[in-house]
Structures are given as structure tokens and as C-alpha cells.
Amino acid sequence: MSHLPVPKTYKLYIGGAFPRSESGRVYEVTTAKGDFLANAAKASRKDARDAVVAARAALGGWAGTTAYNRGQVLYRIAELLEGRSAQFVEELRLTDGISAATALKQVESAIDTWVWYAGWTDKFAQVAGNANPVAGPYFNISVPEPTGVVAIVAPQAEGLLGLVSVLAPVLVSGNTAVVIASEKSPLSAVTLSEVLATSDVPGGVVNILTGSAAEITPWLAGHADVNALDLAGAEALDWVDLQVTAADTLKRVLPPEPGAPAQNLARIAFFTETKTVWHTKALI
């Protein structure tokens, strides 16, 4: 007797749980050839709102844990990605129509990029921060701190590598994230959320929404409780409009980039704020 497969359900990932969209909507995900693959949840603005609430709630804990601990958590995610490699490869093969060999290279590259970023958590401050030799009897130090909740439009192609390239740099310094996955090829994002759910990353640190970036992004761009916006995969949207909307609340905004952004210290730095502290020095 051959085995009849049990198809997977593709839901949102918010606050560490897997809800369907509160709107009840789904949309069809097809293979590269156009065959039905799955119904993925189609996120609404209320799901986005809930995701921001979850991300804000998780921020204190994630930003407040030691850099060493964040590094450990991120490194463990790499271990889990490695273990799920075959699943990621198969999903990419189906939705993107690329060969298994190409998909494997991409997945391995994604894992290496994740490891690169994981190694920055306890070093970034040493490179981006410093003591300042001010002219006076003062101790003066500058330290980078996470900016807060970051909304991210993931690259539209590039599967896992695209996701990792925009998500990992945000998490390094202690930010939390709301990610809008690629509409056409969301499977890597959902499998990634399963990896996150079984890792040690607390619920709410990463939230992943599948659906229409065109519909959801404007709500995040205008949301007063989102601190920064990464428009990496928003080339096809009215992204200048989005940047204008984001300017209402003075968000920090990164413009679109083709493909999967290269691993880059500047990408970590962009989502941090620098705090400089002065303290008097006196012997008597």
C-alpha cells in the first residue's frame, strides 16, 4: 500500500502561534507550472495590527537579554535550518521552478548568512560603539541600541535566502520584526516560522504574514508603533508613497534593493539608535 500524503496547512505566525487570518481569507499558491499547491492565509490589516502588538510585547525581553544569549538563540536557529534543508529545497523547487541543486546552494547560502549574522550579536557594539575622548572630566560612551519594532517587506524571489538576508540583521541588535512574505512564493516563510516556533526565540520576536504586500504594507508604513520599515522587496509597489506615509511618524526607512541584500554590517547598524552617556569623574 503506498502512502497517501498529509498536506500541510499554511497559516500566519503571530506571537509564537499559528492563527488563520482573522478575515478568514486565503489565496492560492501554485507551483511554477501553475498547479495548485496550497491555500495560504491572506493576512488582513487587523492581522498586521495584531502582529505589531505581539512584536512590541516581545521587544523588552528580546532586547533585554544578553548579547551572548541572543547569539546562542540565533545560532540554534541555524542548526534547525540545517536540519530542515531538504524541506526548504523541495518547496523552492516546486514554487520557483529551479533545480534541486540550485535550490540547495541557495539554502546553504541562507544558512551561512544566518550564521554570519548570529556571530555579530556580542561584537557589534564593540565595532559600532566606543568611548569618546571629550574635553573635560567626563566619562563618555556611545552604545548602539535596537530601534524597536521593524516592519519588513521580504524580497519577492530568493526564497529562504531573501528572508534571511532581511530578517537576521534586524534581530542581531535586539529588534523584533513583522515580516511580509513574498506573495508568489511564501512557502519558505511559513517553514521558517515553523523553525522559529521550535527554536528558543520567544513568541512575538518574529511575526510572519503571508498575503498581499500591496494591501498590508501601507498599514504598517503608517502604524505609529512601528519604528522602522525595510522596503527591500517592495520594488513593485508604490514604495515612494509608502516612504512618504512612513515619514509622518519619522520612521527609519530602507528603500528597495534587487535580489537578496548582501550580508552587511550597515544593515545591522541601520536598525539601531546610538545612545551617548556622560558621567562626571572626580577624586574629591
Add this chain to the structure above:
Amino acid sequence: MTGASLSSSVEPALLAPAARAVEVIGGNLTEKSLRLHLEGLPGVDAVGLEARAASLATRSIKTTSKAWALDATIRMIDLTTLEGADTPGKVQSLCAKALTPDPSDLTTPRVAAVCVYGDMVPHAVAALGSGSGINVAAVATAFPAGRSSLSVKLSDTKDAVAAGADEIDMVIDRGAFLAGNYGLVFDEIVAVKEACRRDDGTYAHLKVILETGELNTYDNVRKASWLSILAGGDFIKTSTGKVTPAATLPVTLLMLQVVRDWNRLTGEKIGVKPAGGIKTSKDAIKFLVTVAETVGEEWLQPHLFRFGASSLLNDVLLQRQKLSTGRYSGPDYVTVD
């Protein structure tokens, strides 16, 4: 001298002269002299305090030490019920448990006291009978918030004492403390201690609850501990159990250090009661270790140390059963109260 409206000299108001305070601070006790004394105490480095507590928590208490510790823990429990829904039946059930914690093992020691709201005291006294060796402690002074007039707080206290309470657990006025009115906090404690006086001239034993979770900083806890002792408390107690954080190991360590310093200064022994949040015997044993290594194991007896707890007793009984039977026990083998 021009008008009668200006006084040429203003006398600072004197505080109620608790004997200890007069001896240690000296002279006329005023808000200012009390404040100067409290602010002159050494500061507390929180990181260092918590590291010391964590280090004490790594002690490994096994075999004979563990057996002794479990029994000692039971002997120092104030078995507590402080719910709005408390009824005479609930209090009777609690007292029965206090008398016979483990019906399957009658060698189990009895607890030190039961702790109830003032209006439940008569039921507790009746249920325990005489000669049980178990005290009745009553919370008073508008427990837990303490937000009432002094006269209400004193009536609360007197009623409980008249009903037969052996011990009174009062709350300090945290609002007054945080606003810097140390004299007011002090005077209230003195007054409550006086309200503990019985007709025969003996006093009910007074525990002073600091509500450390609301005092927030360790420096405040140190000041409030000294203040409560200076004003005449017999015990200092961490919490009402109604606010989180309640009794943590670091805050209890800090209070034990104050008690140790008071003993070094005056020879007098004050008791310490951590209350709220101590659920397992593992936790309780960490506290016993902390007492022994900070102020000495002489303090490991009911007249100098208590646990304010409700669910702790059952966990200790489970551990006791494991030690005697060799196997892990379960909730069906201890009684609900």
C-alpha cells in the same frame, strides 16, 4: 517682634519614643533625626546582592541535612489563608491540616502558626483548641493595602488581639514611606505595637510587613527594615503575598543582613518572615541555607524565622514521603486544605 503670626522658633515634632530608637539614635527623636539615621546606612549594590543570593542557592542539601531541613521547614510555616472568600469552614479545614499535616505519617511535625484575617481569628482559635502548640496569627491594619485611618488600623489590631490572636502581621504605610514621611510610618508601628497589649500586660507578637515589591529598591528595603526594628517590631516580614514580586531570596538575604547588624549592635534578636511565592521545598531550603550562613543557624527556629506560605506545605510533605519511601509521590497522597 512685629506680628503674632510669625513664631520665632519652630520646634520639630517629636516622634513616639520607641525604646530602641531612643537608645540607638538618641536624644529627641524627630522626623529629621530618624531620616538622617536611615540615610546614613550603607548602600546596597543590587548586582552584588543578587550574586550572593544566587551563590547561596547553589548549596546542595542532601540526605540527613535534607531530612532535617524538611522537618525544620514545616515547623516554621505560618499556614496561611487570606482570601475574601474565607469561611469558618475553610479556616477549620486549614487548622485541621495544621494539626495533622500528613495523616499517613504521624511523625510529621506541626506548623508554627495559622495565619488568617482578623475576623476569622475566633474560628481558628476554636478549631485549634488549647495546647496545640500552634499560634494564631492575624493580619491587621487594613491588610493588604494599609490605606485607612490610623484609628481603623488600631481597631483592626485590637479586635484581633481580643479575639485571641497570638501574633499580629501589620502592614507599613508604603505611601508614607515613598513620600518620605518616615516619622509617620514609625509612629504607626509604635501605635500598633501598643495596640497589641493585652489586659494582662503581655503583648501579642508583632510582625511588620514591608511589602518589598512596592518599596521597589533594595536601599528602601534596608531603610524600612531598620525603621521597623527601631519602632518596636518583633519580626520583619517581606510581603503580603498580594503583590509581585513577593519574597525573593535576595530581598530576604538583605533583611537577614539587617537583623544580623542589629544583633551585633544591640545583642537583640529580631525575626524574619519571607512570605509569598515560596512554593517548593527546594526554594524553602535555599532560604534556610541563607539564614544559616548569614545570621547563624540559631535563627532556624519558629520564634526567629517563618515562612508565609500555603502550597509549600504539601510540596514539603511530598519530599518527606520520597525520603521515607524511596519513590516519588503525587498529589493524591497529600491532603487539600
Add this chain to the structure above:
Amino acid sequence: MTATETRFLDYAPAPESASILNLRDSYGLFIDGDFVPGSGKPFATISPATEKKIAEVAYADAQDVDRAVAAARKAYDRTWSKLSGSDRGKYLFRIARLVQERARELAVAESLDNGKPIKESRDVDIPLVAAWFFYYAGWADKLDHAGLGPNPRSLGVAAQIVPWNFPLLMLAWKIAPALAAGNTVVLKPADTTPLSALIFAEIIQQADLPPGVVNFINGGGDTGAALVNHPDVNKVAFTGSTPVGRMIAKSVAGSGKSVTLELGGKAANIVFDDAPLDQAIEGIVNGIFFNQGHVCCAGSRLLVQENIEAEVVERLKDRLTTLRLGDPLDKNTDIGAINSRAQLDRIRELSDIGEAEGATRWSAPCEIPAKGFWFAPTIFTGVETSHRIARDEIFGPVLSVLTFRTPAEAISKANNTPFGLSAGIWTDKGSKILAVADKLRAGVVWANTFNRFDPASPFGGYKESGYGREGGRHGLAAYLTSGKAAR
């Protein structure tokens, strides 16, 4: 408990079982990925708590040193220098994980061989070992940001000698940055504590590290000298005593070898009258009695403000009565064994000198076991700056107490030493902490804490405490050189 029973404070034995160890009767040298016999005469490593033999260990002579360096050179030229930083990092991450997995086993081995309490090896040494490898794993593919400009280069083969006080931790401090930077290593553990390195060699094998990248040679001073003086070594890293450090510095002069030295200390722990007093007492105790005082950065001089000396000394003595001395493998032991008879003799000798010089000696009332090497925690009061016990490194659980009147005087006395490794400052006043820290000639300054280590925090000394830093971004610099543009 009745008076005839034991007190609660005499805690029942709580032994950590040594059965987790899979000890061999004899260990070879670890060269080119395998355990191999040594050409010298094998020696025994013993437990300093019981004086019983643990295992026999091979001894490396000059020939063995040659083989080890050759293996390191081959691995460098053919394999390690050709790997990407990302791959080097992944090997180091694997090692970090394996250390975490075998943490309990490593802690037991360390306590058995060194004599330190299991509480310390379990809670401090081994977690820091894992953390060190994790930290430097992440640097391997980020060398452009190490502070030496773009494309810095590794040095080649590093000769590393580690001491007996923190055997595995010092090994981690040496190997992790060296490998992250792309070097290969030949490391000599101390001859009284070879065990944890040999178990670590098994971890190297489990991580599938290319053979020859890490090599361990066991032996004594002559082995070390042969290693340091070997012509095919590019870098020398030594942690140990100042006298030996001096010898090494002399012998490599003019050789072109890069050198870092982490040597002795006689740190001042300064307690001001506005210190958080209870925490200061803990800091003094931790400063000199942690690891039996076998710590280069130990707070071995207490400089206490004169107006609180009596109170501090009284509280300190009270606190010392709760220290438990005994079996290193008992989980409640605070003070373990002195690492060797030689070290015990030295501590005794200097303590006797202290008494003869006129200082007042007081020791904690500890029961000393019959076998093994033990020294009760001891404090000397009435110590003056001209006393030998105020100047010489004792490297044992002995504290010298001196006084000062003003911050300036505290600084002057603290700096009045050829050493300069570390210092402690205890006060509630922030401006004083920062101003005093500014003026102390010490490589590590702890304020309201002591003996805190982190792979992200650079550690090393001024003056005769050595040069170079381990830990942090600075720790990489020792193993790199600025890249030269290709022509």
C-alpha cells in the same frame, strides 16, 4: 537538632560523581589529530586533594616538539589558511557546542586534576570555555572589522603555554582567537594539570577539526622552552609567572616572533568608606579566595579606608567562618586543594615571612584533611607597604590588609608595585569610581565587583604583569597582522 547531633551548617556530603569520566590509564601527546606516544619519560598526574594518581601522561622532548610544530605548519599551509573564515567559524561553533554537551564531564575532570571546587569548574570555568569558543567563532569571518584594516593576515603557527590555575579556560583563551584568525597551534598544558586538555583533544576529534590545526604536547619547563624557541613558530603566547615570562621575552628577542605575555599580579582591592558594605565583603572574599587565590588577577591586597578598617576586618572574619574547605568534588566546597606540594610550600613560606615581618595572622577555622595539599583562608592585618607580603605574589588564599586615608593615597599605594594586572574599587559614588579607574595603572578595573570575565571583555596587564590582551576585539589583534596589498 539537639546539641549532640551535627549542626545544619555541617551539610551532609553532596558529592558530584566522578563516574561520568571515561579515564584512560595513560594518555599520549595529541599531534596531527591522533594520540601518539612521547619520547620523554611519561609522568603521573595526581589529584591534589587525595595525592592519588589519576593517569599517566606522555612527556614531549625536543623531537616531539619538532613533530608537533611540523604538523601545525603542514595543517596551516595546506588546509587551515585556505579555508574561508566562515568555515573556520563553523568548526569553532562545533567545538563550543561539544564543550556544552560534555560540560559536566569536563568540570569533573578539571576539579579532579586541579583541586578547584566543582562548584567553580561547573559554574564558572566550563561555561566560560564554551562562551569563549562561541564568541571567537563569530569573529572568524569578520576579520575586516578587527581593527587592523581590511584583509588582515594570520601569523602562522602559534606556540602557546598555559598555566595550571585555570587549565581549560586558559586553553580556550589561547586557542579560540588563534584559530578564528586563521593560525594553527601547538599548546603545552601545565605539567600538574594535563587532564582537561586531553579530554578536549577528544572534542577536537569529534568536531572533525582538520588534523594538525591543534596539537597538545605535555611536559615541563624544557618542553616549553623547546617550543618557544622553535624556529618555525611565528607567535608565542604565554600565561604564567613573571619570572618565566621574563625568560621567554629574553629568549625570543630578535627572533621576529610576535609575543604576548599574561603574567603575575598583586592587585589592590580598594574599599572606600562609602562602599556598599555587605557587597564589598563578598567582593573581598571572592577577590582572594576564589580558586584558592590561584588567580593572577586576585585581589591579594585589601586597601581599606582607615576609618572603616576595624569594621571591615570584623565582618570579613565572620564571613570567612562560613567558607567550607574540603573535597573538590563535593558540591558545597568553597575552598579546594592547593594545586601542588611545591605551591603549598611557597604559600607557607611567604606566610611565615609575613608573620616574621610583624603582620598579624588570622586563619579561618577549617578542618584540614589528612591527605592532600591544603591551606586555610588567611588574612594578615597590620601589613605595611614595605612588607614582602604586600609586594610578592603569594598565589594562594592569603590576603594582606593595608589602609589609606584619601583617594589619592589609595591610588598611590595601589600603583606602587611593578605589577599592573587588575584592581577593584568599592564605593557608591560613580564619579569616584571613574576618576580612580582613570588613574589606576592596571589592565582590568572592577568596580563594585571582582573576578568577572567575559569573552567580549579584553584582559591583560600593565608593566610586569605582561603585555597583550585576551578577550574582545583586542584579543584578535595578537593573532593577526595588517594585510599588505598584493603587488
